Amino acid sequence: MATVVADMSMSLDGFVAGPNDEVDEVFSWITAGDVAVESENPDLEYKVDEASAGELQWSNVKALVIGRRTFDLAGGWGGTHPVGVPVWIPTHDPPEDWDDAPFTFVTDGVEAAVNQASEQAGDGIVGVAGVSVVRQCLNAGLLDAVRVSLVPYLLGEGIPYFAGLEGTPVKLGQPRVVEGKGVTHLQYEVER
């Protein structure tokens, strides 16, 4: 069975982006080091330190579920997500023009998208990103783990990683903590 993991970068005060979707700060760690990490998308380069490079070993990530808003903001990554695996995008209104890209637009809900991605992933990892999708996944009990790449900024305002949760408190397990340059990676199992 696949492991479903939410994975986003977050400021110390809890935001994954500024109020107008600014991400320079939360993604600052991605270019903070000397170690180049291979990306399937030639336009997106990762240069991190060694500790973070270990965190970007994506070989086990077999599928992604990413929110429509994030997809649009990223311009569909020009057709190739940096991780280089198929992406499922829950949306009510599938866009056109992506016929050649490994994108599946799912109109019957987040759970269906996660199920389809999990099938693809086999025993691997399904990465989940986008605050709305992560919220729906947490509320539906679909997440096995939550990853937070915590960056040393207080943004003061913005879009929170965790909002609108039902069934709180959500109990998490002992985190794996990896300290990288300009970032602390935290990975928690979600206890059910």
Add this chain to the structure above:
Amino acid sequence: MRNRLTQPRPSHAAREVGLALLRVDRDVSRDDDQRCAPLRVVEQARRAAGRLDFGITADPLDPGRVTIFEGWESQAAVEAFRRGGPSNKQGAAMLSASVAEYDIADVRPLFEKAEREPAARTVPRPIVKENQMGRIALSQNTSLDGVMQSPGPTDVPFKYRGWAVDFADSPEGARFNYEEEVGLEQARNSDALLLGRVTYEAMQAFWPTAEGELADRLNELPKYVASSTLTDPAWNATVLGDNWPEEVARLRQELDGEIVVYGSRRLSQALIGRGLVDELRLLVYPLVLGAGERLFGETQDKIPLRLLESRPLPGGVVNMIYAPALANG
């Protein structure tokens, strides 16, 4: 500039440097005798003891307006000079005047710095005097989503009140001993506590009757409470009152040691906003609470930090310590 360089003058504190800005609206119809008065004042001021600078400038637009800049080594020097005062005649020539004094907290060369530090674009720089002695550390228990409200038992109507205590009662949480891991050492290393009224009252209701090393230490430490309503503090506490931001800045400068803030959400947010925090110490519990007051509020601008330490503790708690990225330049 938002008072980054200067703090408004506290009413009674001793000052080392004073800067006065005066705007005087003159009666320009008065005779020549009055025109000489500023000349005499400048001469007098430039001879005065403790003067750093003194200048009077005419206004290019308004002939009736004069601006005076003064810098003094101490409040005493300003006051000694003031007692010399304008003569009655000269006073009569002033139609109105507005005077304000500011304490100079920091001086830096404007252009040189601007060239060297283009990256320092964003930060409300901490007010640091060269002779700053004290340090302010925020010590906070938060959930992963930043909730800091009522980690311990209290009366407030918050559905998860006491969540950190509940955590300590859970099987994983039982492996985390706050006092052993963090609490006692921090209390031993601190020299005073700075608290908001709500946190002060909650702590004061609990610790005086508690036992153990941590209780003893917390009970003996001097406390400062930022409150405009508290009048009769117990528990070795001093109330800072309405002027608390200035009092805190003064404490931070004068108290030789570490001032720890526990909880105290609004106070903490105000300190962060004013650049008065030297360290942010977070104990992040493995919980997403999804409700409750959060530690970080809106800030004027984004604040870059640097990570000093991150340490996983038993039970899934992570101890993270941050400092402002540009503290002390």
